[in-house]
Amino acid sequence: MYDYVVIGAGIIGGFVARELSKYNLNALVLEKENDVANVQTLANSAVLHSGHNPEPNTLKSKLCLWGNKLYEELEEELCLPILRTGAYVVAHNKDEELKLLDLVETTKANNVTEYALLDYEDAVKTEPNLAKSITKVLSLPTTKVTYPWEVTFACMENAILNGVEFRKNSEVTKITKTKKGFKITINNKDTLETKYVINATGVNTDDIAAMVEEKVDFKIKPRHGEYFVLDKRVKGFVNHVLYPLPTDLGKGVLLTPQVHGNILVGPDSKFVDDKHRTNNTPTGLQYVKENAKFLADDVPFHQIIRSFAGIRATSNKDDFIIKESKEAKGFYHLAGIDSPGLTAAPAIAKYLVNDVMGVGNQYTENKDFNPIRKKNKEFGSLKYEEQLELIKQDPLYGNIICKCENITEREVLDAINGPLGSNTIKGVKKRCRAGAGLCQGGYCEEKVYKLIVRETNSTPLDVCYDGPESKIFVSETKVK
């Protein structure tokens, strides 16, 4: 019997799991995918918003501001990658300047204290490619950028270190209420029991809720967004997160410098029926290209290395839904977590665990809780002398596997064998960026699959791209 089962190992599930591991209790995280951070956490802008934009006096407002501050505290503990970019929200004419002034009022009402209105002439000094059509910007210095995959790895690794269990490839297919709590069926097969359940399943939160509720009082309205990734050679093209003025559809198409030097362009925003399809569309990509021009001149679209799409778990309510189920006591929803969900994630976990569930009233504190998560070395980001030293300790740092991103054999082995290791091509890419560069794995994928085979004592026919059925090879050749 578990005390808590968290369904979903995205960034929300990850932070909740870590928060729970601060107490003496049995917690389990279930993930239907073959990896953590594989749906919404996989595909988003990676921005830690200042909190300027939400409707004041909402959970979004409160938890975004709090979350932004929490990342500052967690940066060291969890070794989180954080890029302190600041942000500019841009206006192009008198009309938009008035809206920018309204946004300043919202910013103030949201208790964001650091902001400034700048004329184009001042803004362009720190952002030389800012579109010349821009007249004024709202500067938000506390806006940052992180790397959501690694944040999730950090939380889950730390939660596991502190006693939380994790099972991947475990889709919850049925939940029944029992006297003591809930019985959960996984993959239509195994069952387990728990006192409490936390529903952190992103786009699936309403479907999971329907397993325990007659009348689910919220509905996910999936909102699709598309992006381009520009090669890291564009580093410095923009230095801030650049936002257009927000609309009813959200924050609009952004230019976002990334932790590893790339720039993301996007997303667009459209409501879709299929919550599981993250396809790119000609119209979506075209929209992103056209709208990026309002932020910066001559966006280097010839440096595109990839496009992708994500689904936001927008709900029919305007705010985050963080509450106990009305029908099923002990069942908690974390639903409608769209933007600024990434920013708010650490605050959402604290708010849920402390304020909504009051875990501390029922369970004692885990005195052995170790808040520190150690990060693997990133060879390519070190100075020459540091690289020399590292290779002295471990010659495998001398073997370059991915030459676009300078990823070494040791880093790939860390990705495969680490505390939350992965034996898939995509899992390795998410952990150490082998294949994330200009040639998109054209050169290193072969080397990576061979290391996976060696490290996991498998054969090439066993190696998967992502899920357990996504084999990269279908057969041996006729003649070997």
Added chain:
Amino acid sequence: MNKEIVVIGGGASGLAASIAAKQEGRDVLLIEKEDKLGGILNQCIHNGFGLEVFKEEYTGPEYAEKYIQKFYKLNIDCLLDTTVMNVDKTEEGFEIILSSKETGLKKITCKSIVMSTGCYERTRGSISIPGDRPYGVITAGSAQRYLNIDGYMVGKKVFILGSGDIGLIMARRMHLEGAEVLGVAELMPYSNGLTRNIVQCLNDFDIPLYLSHTVTEIRSNKNNRLESIVIQEVDGSYKPISGTEKNFDVDTLLLSIGLIPDIALLDNLDVEKDNKTKSVKVNQAYETNVPGLFICGNSLQVHDLVDNVSKESERAGKCASDYILSKKTNGNDVIKITAGNNLLFVTPHYINFSWTSRQTVIQFRSTSKIEKGLLTVTQGDTELLKKRLNFVVPAEMETFNLDIDTIQKENDILVNLEVL
């Protein structure tokens, strides 16, 4: 370690360049990131190599072996399994940082560098094909490597986007290996591969070629594997025409949509770029605007035939040797060579009159298929060359020679290809 010449890359280009420089008596080091020499030739197990250089037809590995034997006979220094991490300019020449499992990180210096780093394949990301992002969309060269070197098939039902030579070769190869190859789509109204490959790889096996078509949708199954694609005909401005959709149920989409010179190592050097070749500009000695930095083979311009890579790289290797021997005079007279009508690009980009010792070989590609053409090379009012060229296609690089003694030092050279 201090060398006269470091050659980066041990494929067809690096082998020819290092052999040529060594034969001129230079102190040469070749650096190769893989554990064997030969580069991409090793995975090209089909024949058709060597007709120009050896007057015989070899497979890729056989062709490479000819050079590798010569290379080892000449006792040229070589580092295998070694990746060049960085190249910087110094006062005397260059400083190179390299890395390997055996020796770790090392700095070496040299007076001259020959870049023969080849090219990489354009990916799905660079042309933004819409649709899902399943596994099974893979560059043709990677699939070729998995099949011919590693011995594994990437799929059973295959469609190919792009009629580049690797795509055509892979159509035949996958077919012979038992896969069902449903077709090849080419965006342009003409094929991008050699005519002989269209005939021998597609026509001989009844594999349809869809000209003026592109892939407009990619669908994944539940297991994140490619399930089907849609191709559509495109109009004159390459926009898909609605109503022309054709669906193919395939588990593999091979991409043969172009090769891009791999010049990432030049990031730290201020080398003048050419947007058309996606590489850098050179003079007739294959020297860039950075003195002592030479580039050749597919890292300079993507070739159709390996024979031409070898010949070009041999010339570049000799020029690097001349550079070391200070045969290059200090004259500063430089003129440009410009691509005129119907030409996609011309190499070299400059004639530098301080380099007079070697022949001047000009290469170009046309922008479209030209059945009857007239090539004219002019310098101001002077005509340097005029000849008829028939059946010029973008897929086949054209070559002609200029005698440097006939070229004046004042005016730029214009290369034109008129349609007759």
